[in-house]
Amino acid sequence: MVAHAQTIHKQRHPLLAFAARWLFTTNHKEIGTLYLWLSFGLFFIAGSMAMLMRLELFEPGIQFIDPIFYNQVLTLHGLLMVFGVVMPAFVGLANWQIPMMIGAPDMALPRMNNFSFWLLPFAFAMLLSTIFMEGGAPNFGWTFYAPLSTTYGPPSTDFFILGVHLMGISSIMGAINIIVTIINMRAPGMTYMKMPLFVWTWLITAFLLIMVMPVLAGVVTMMLTDRHFGTSFFDAAGGGDPVMFQHIFWFFGHPEVYIMILPGFGIASQIIPTFARKKLFGYRSMVYATISIAVLSFVVWGHHMFTTGMPLFAELLIMYLTMLIAVPTGVKVFNWVATMWRGSMTFETPMLFAIGFVMMFTIGGFSGLMLALVPADFQYHDTYFVVAHFHYVLYPGAIFGTMAAVYYWLPKWCGNMYDERLGKIHFWLATIAVNLTFFPMHFTGLAGMPRRIPDYSLQFADFNRMSSMGAWLLGLTQVLFLYIVIKAIRKGAKATDQVWEGAEGLEWTIPSPAPLHTFQTPPIIAEDAVH
Amino acid sequence: MTSLAGGLKSGLCVLIVWSVPHAALASKFNMRPGITEMSVRVQQIHQMGLWVCIIIGLLVFGVMFYSMFAHRRSRNPVPATFSESLTVEIIWTLVPILILVAMAIPATTALRDIEDNEDSDMTVLITASQWKWHYKYLDSGISFYSNIATPQEQIDNLEPKGEYYLLEVDNPLVLPTNKKIRFLVTADDVIHSWWLPDFAVKQDAIPGFINEAWTRIPVTGIFRGQCAELCGLKHAYMPIVVDVRPEAEFDAWIESQRIAAELAGEAAVAARAKTWTMNELLTIGEATFVKHCATCHERDGMGQGDKYPALSGSEIATGAIEDHLGRVMEGKADTEMQAWAPQLSDLEIAAVITYERNSWNNNTDDIIQPITVYEAR
Numbered sequence: 001m002v003a004h005a006q007t008i009h010k011q012r013h014p015l016l017a018f019a020a021r022w023l024f025t026t027n028h029k030e031i032g033t034l035y036l037w038l039s040f041g042l043f044f045i046a047g048s049m050a051m052l053m054r055l056e057l058f059e060p061g062i063q064f065i066d067p068i069f070y071n072q073v074l075t076l077h078g079l080l081m082v083f084g085v086v087m088p089a090f091v092g093l094a095n096w097q098i099p100m101m102i103g104a105p106d107m108a109l110p111r112m113n114n115f116s117f118w119l120l121p122f123a124f125a126m127l128l129s130t131i132f133m134e135g136g137a138p139n140f141g142w143t144f145y146a147p148l149s150t151t152y153g154p155p156s157t158d159f160f161i162l163g164v165h166l167m168g169i170s171s172i173m174g175a176i177n178i179i180v181t182i183i184n185m186r187a188p189g190m191t192y193m194k195m196p197l198f199v200w201t202w203l204i205t206a207f208l209l210i211m212v213m214p215v216l217a218g219v220v221t222m223m224l225t226d227r228h229f230g231t232s233f234f235d236a237a238g239g240g241d242p243v244m245f246q247h248i249f250w251f252f253g254h255p256e257v258y259i260m261i262l263p264g265f266g267i268a269s270q271i272i273p274t275f276a277r278k279k280l281f282g283y284r285s286m287v288y289a290t291i292s293i294a295v296l297s298f299v300v301w302g303h304h305m306f307t308t309g310m311p312l313f314a315e316l317l318i319m320y321l322t323m324l325i326a327v328p329t330g331v332k333v334f335n336w337v338a339t340m341w342r343g344s345m346t347f348e349t350p351m352l353f354a355i356g357f358v359m360m361f362t363i364g365g366f367s368g369l370m371l372a373l374v375p376a377d378f379q380y381h382d383t384y385f386v387v388a389h390f391h392y393v394l395y396p397g398a399i400f401g402t403m404a405a406v407y408y409w410l411p412k413w414c415g416n417m418y419d420e421r422l423g424k425i426h427f428w429l430a431t432i433a434v435n436l437t438f439f440p441m442h443f444t445g446l447a448g449m450p451r452r453i454p455d456y457s458l459q460f461a462d463f464n465r466m467s468s469m470g471a472w473l474l475g476l477t478q479v480l481f482l483y484i485v486i487k488a489i490r491k492g493a494k495a496t497d498q499v500w501e502g503a504e505g506l507e508w509t510i511p512s513p514a515p516l517h518t519f520q521t522p523p524i525i526a527e528d529a530v531h
Numbered sequence: 532m533t534s535l536a537g538g539l540k541s542g543l544c545v546l547i548v549w550s551v552p553h554a555a556l557a558s559k560f561n562m563r564p565g566i567t568e569m570s571v572r573v574q575q576i577h578q579m580g581l582w583v584c585i586i587i588g589l590l591v592f593g594v595m596f597y598s599m600f601a602h603r604r605s606r607n608p609v610p611a612t613f614s615e616s617l618t619v620e621i622i623w624t625l626v627p628i629l630i631l632v633a634m635a636i637p638a639t640t641a642l643r644d645i646e647d648n649e650d651s652d653m654t655v656l657i658t659a660s661q662w663k664w665h666y667k668y669l670d671s672g673i674s675f676y677s678n679i680a681t682p683q684e685q686i687d688n689l690e691p692k693g694e695y696y697l698l699e700v701d702n703p704l705v706l707p708t709n710k711k712i713r714f715l716v717t718a719d720d721v722i723h724s725w726w727l728p729d730f731a732v733k734q735d736a737i738p739g740f741i742n743e744a745w746t747r748i749p750v751t752g753i754f755r756g757q758c759a760e761l762c763g764l765k766h767a768y769m770p771i772v773v774d775v776r777p778e779a780e781f782d783a784w785i786e787s788q789r790i791a792a793e794l795a796g797e798a799a800v801a802a803r804a805k806t807w808t809m810n811e812l813l814t815i816g817e818a819t820f821v822k823h824c825a826t827c828h829e830r831d832g833m834g835q836g837d838k839y840p841a842l843s844g845s846e847i848a849t850g851a852i853e854d855h856l857g858r859v860m861e862g863k864a865d866t867e868m869q870a871w872a873p874q875l876s877d878l879e880i881a882a883v884i885t886y887e888r889n890s891w892n893n894n895t896d897d898i899i900q901p902i903t904v905y906e907a908r
Contacts, residue, residue, distance in 0.1 A: 060696060061688045067764050068835055134837050141761050147738065148721040148763060151865045154838065236739020242722060243737060276602075279614035307724060307735045307759075309742035312646040316639060323631045327624060334623045337595050342611035344604045355599070359592060366584035373634065375641040376577040378733045379562055382724060382759040446562040448728040450759045453767035455686060457697045 023118070026110035027516055028095045029413075034117050035092025036406075039085050040482070042124060043399075046080035047475050049073045054437075054471035056454050057464050070454035071139035072131065078142025079160075082260065083167045084124050086394065089402045090263040091116075091174045094202050097409065098178060100507040100514065101196045103187025103523045108180040109173075116173035123166035130156035141452060143253070146234035146245040150226045157227065161220045168213045175209035178202055187506070189525030193287070196505055197280065200287050201266030204294045208255045208262075211298075215252040219245065243308050250301035258297045261361070261393060262290060264401030265332060268354045270505075271408050272336050275351035276343030277502035282335040289328035289335075296325050306377045315374050322372035329365055333358060348500075349423030353404030356396055356431050364392030367442065382452075385445025391438045400430070403481065410485065411499045415513030416492030422484045429477040436470030563728065566750050570731035572641050583634060648743045651713035655704065659716075659723035659736035659758070661867050662765035662826070666704050669715075673788045676874055677702045679768045683825065686768075698755040701822075703772040707781035708748055716742045720869070724760035727771055733759055751775045763867065764839075765826055795876070802878040802901045809885070809898055816886025819879045824887075827867060832891040839867075843891035852897055855884055856907055872908060877901035 012020070025031060052073055056065050065073065095113070099106055107113045130137040135154035138144065149157060182203045186195070195203075222245075225231040232238025234245045265286075273280045280286065302310060302318040310318075336358050345351070367389040371377050380386060403426075411417050440463035445451075449460045456464065495512040510518050561581075564574040601607065656667040667674035680699040684690040693699070706712055716725050718736035726733040727746075734744040758769035776784065821830065824842075828834050832843035842848045847855050859880060862870035871880060881899045888895040 060692060062686055063688065066835070067767065068838070071761075071764065071766075136836065136838070139763075145722055145761070148761065152721055152763065152867070236737075240739075242739065276610065277604075278610040278612070281614050282616075282620055283614070285620045307733050308737065309735060309740060312643065315642060315646070319638065319642075320635060323635060326631060327627050330627045331620065331624060333591060334619075337591060337598065338619070339614075340595065340598045340602065342598075342607065342613075343602050344607050344610040345599060345602055346604050347599075355595075359595070362588065362591065366588060369584060370577065370580040373576055373580050373638045375573045375638055375645060375731070376562075376580060378645070379573060379577065379728060379731055381733060382726075443560050447559065448563075448756070450726070450757050450767075452761040453757075455697060455767045457695070458692060 024114065026106075026114050028099050028107045028110070028113065029514065029516060031107075031113050031117050032092045032095030032097075033413075035088045035095060035120075038117075038120060038124075039089035039092060039402075040485075042080050042084035042088075043478065044482075045128070046077050046085055047478060049077040049080070051472055051475045053077065053454075054468040057456070058468040059465070060456055060458055060461055062455055065454070067454045068136060068139070071141075071452075072137040074452060075138045075141055075144075076127070076131070079127065079138075080124070081394070082142060082256070083164075084120075084127075086260045086398045086402070087167075087171060088120060090202075090205070090260075090398075091171075093198075093263065093267075093402065093405050093409075094174075094178055096413065097507065098181060098199055098202060099185070100412075100510065100518060101199050101505055102182065102185060102190055103506050103519045103525070104181060104185035105517060105520045105522075107177050108185055109177045112173050113177055116170045116177065119166045119170040123163045123170070126159050126166070127163040130159050133159070143249060144223075145249075146223065146226070146242050147236075150223050150234055153227065158224065161224050164220045165217055168217045171209050172213045175206035175213075178206040179210070182206075187519070187522040187525055189527065189529070193284070194525060194529065196266075197269035197283070197286055198263070198266035201262045201269070201290055204290050205259050205262045208259050208294055208297065212252040212255045212259075215248060216256075219248040219252065222248075243305070246305050246308060247301070250304045251298075253304065254301040255294070255297040257390070257393070258293060260398045261401075262294070264357060264361075264398050265290060267401045267405045267408075268336060268357050271350050271354040271404055272339050272358075274408075274500050274502045274504070275348060275354075276340050276345050278339060278343035280335070281338035281341075282331075285331055286335055289331045292328040293325060296321060296328075300325065303372060303377070306374050307381050319372055319374045323369065326365070326369050326372075333362055333365075348407075349418070349420060349427055350404045350408035350500075352424065352427040353400050353407060356427065357400045357404060360396030360400070360431075360434065361393055364389055364394075364397060367392065380445065382450055383445035384441040384449045384451055387451050388438050388441035388445060391441070395434050395438065396431075400434075403430075406485065408500075409507070410488055411495035412507060412512050412514055414489045415495055416488050416490075417495050418484050418488035418492060422480065422487075426477065426480050426484060429480070430474065433470050433474035433477055437467050437474055438470075440464075440466045440470075565729040565731055566752070566754070567730050567746055567748055569641075569645060569746065570729060572644075573731040576638055576641055579634060579637065583630060587630075648713055648745050650711060651745055652710040653707075654713045654715060655706075656715045657717070657725050657736065658719060659725065659762070659769075660719040660869060661721065661763050662758070662769045664700075664704075664725070664769070664771060666702075668785070671785050671789070673785060673792065675702050675788075677704065677772070678822065679770055681768075681770075683821075683830070695755065697768065698757070698770045698772070700770055700772045703753070703774040705774045705776060705781060705784050706748060707778045708751055708775055709778065711745060711747050714744045714746070716744065720867075721762050722760050723758050723762045723769065725756075725771060726759040727754060727756035727773060729754045729756075730773075735760060748775050751777060768826075799876055799878070799901075799905075802876070803905050805901075807878075807881070807898070807900060809889070812882045812885040812898060813889065814882075815878065816882035816884070817890075819875065819883040820886055823871070823875070824883065832887070832893075842887050843893060845893075848887045849893050849895055852884075852888075852899065852903075853907075855888070856880075856899070856904065859884060860904070860907060877904040877908075880904045 056070060133156045138157055138160045140149040222233040226233050226235060232240035234240050234242050269280055300318055300322045302314060303322045306315060371380055407423055444460045444463045449456055497512050498508050562574050562577050564571045654669040656669055658665040664677045677700045680701045681697050685692045685696060716734045716736045718738045723736040724733060725736055730746040732744045732746055734742045752775055754773045756771040758766060827839040828842050834841035847858050860872040862868045878901045881901045881904045884899045888897045
């Protein structure tokens, strides 16, 4: 039998062997790679959609895409960026890094790991296929408020619902896997308070995921039964409540935005100490701050709904709780600055992206604080000020965080250094373009431009033109990023095991490129070792 | 400490430089204060939040930039080894809390006043639907629809865009000065949001809910806003215009509207009595179609995709008259095709149906008289 199996194996067509390797892999590094490439591919698709919207918004009037298609592109851009780009990128990084950082041989549940990845291509194929359907793709924004998405939604809404279910199942399984791995598979001697901060932030993120993804699944299921099985959860005409949709959605949605930033906090907390050649300042307070942010994220969902006619008491309570989030977030920023303080810094590309992350995420945090002030929120709500706010926390936050991580760990993954000069050019172009795109949106929002419109009055034209030019530059810049990554994978200066002079942690003790199987015998962490 | 002092000094310099053009350019770069007492207060809260953010930002970024300059390897080859200090952690937890409390106080008092809807002098019921506003003055019973007035040609770039492109309506909401006006806001189909920046009023219009807001306007003038919640295809084309007049003028306007409503009633009776010719109906019908129907079904009657079907050659527009009449008057449930019976007069409905049955590829030669519509109501 053994001989027989071997002959079959030999006769396999190389293409088949390639497909089988990636389809059936249970290796955490290979699955991490799959996640990252999926995210990268969808990043270009969703980014092209943003560039298409900015093309239409270059001037007042309708020039390139009609309002019907604009609303579809708007919706898919948001859904893909949230569920297809940021989340898979972070899960990919977790897959690659968490076992290597805690000294484990693999993830705890490798087959489930394979399944949670392979659900995603089907989920996104289904979501993208809606563009070609009768009635078009979902057109109600990524927040899919009822009744626009239920009673008035296009037929393709059902594909959207099924797609969200698949993504949700994938996320829940991924999160369970990460929690089980971190709790059970740490190397002997690695206590919780010795875990690298990237591992800590992902542990907390994973708990957020298993708590809120079922809520999302619940709300889309209620939509499905409203659409097809005669229920009226969100239909006022049947005794239902459209505002309840928003409560349930944002109970998922607000923790979700922290799911998209906490691993980024972890990445910055790994990179800044490395290039400052100085230990992370206030490790414990960083852990406690992350936990505080996660806990608070469950009690502030109402700040997305201040204009729905909430009672005064609820408005006040949620305003105070939301403002409170600024405290642990501030602690994190102060700790990063204190880590840099009196260090011995160099500014390789990962460090540049990490510093860009801290600064521009903070700008997004500032506008978040302003949005918490309810009377002012009445003026900001659903304007471009909000668009500016969440793009500042997501682009220079989540996306720059991911890019910093890729530059930081890529030499470990592929064994080659990336082109440092091109990396720096990438950073500066991306930073200029991000600010050119999103900073003017603060002004258009304050001047009164509502979000989610394909056409606008003449007073907003100047800033929109700037944003459009910035967005195209930003999109093109990422082609350079793709080139840098491929170039490093194909060839480049050999990376040492240590890679970065100031780097500390288990992943730097193994060879570069990291062999497929690492830490099959766990390393021993000395008692006096620190995180 | 030198760095902190340096950071403060540079921060102050930037503040001074920034605040000079700031006042002049306020309208372009900043939230405008609006015209009501409340909108001015809201703008002050915004301004307070902005200053707090700018000052903290300058301090933090100042320290960061100083550190990046002074603590680079070429200047500071040996890094320090400290990595903990409970004292500073406590300080930078408590100080922000104090700043937040200071910010929360004015926000709380303003919010309390914003939510105080008591003792109003008059009430306007605002009902949103795709994609227009309906205003009803509950004290006098006057009501009307308010549609976008920007011609489609300007949107399609066939004509130069006017000064108030996308911010002009056929029937503005007329309000008096110096009265506490209560708005009741609701919607017929999906969620919309009634937003007038100069009053600092933004209230979601939600089907099944009646939300409240209020304003008191000290000056006369024309003020413009837009729908602020994604409400489907024409969300960008749902402007709000408020025409504020002195109280006496407002009362006269109410009276003129009452008379106009009576005259419209008499005209409707006269319209029913008359037998209209095809040409008369086609002229009125075309105007009605362009204003209300072309949004979705297009001027050429070809519609837009599957969702907004073509009328040219359509089964309904060339089939039985009763079906066509029923569809226009009652709409189609759960779609953007709304019931037009409450929105249009008998003559308008008769004319638009006649127009649809005799335009483009439709040549039914049917003439529908207002009396038919009247009887169908």
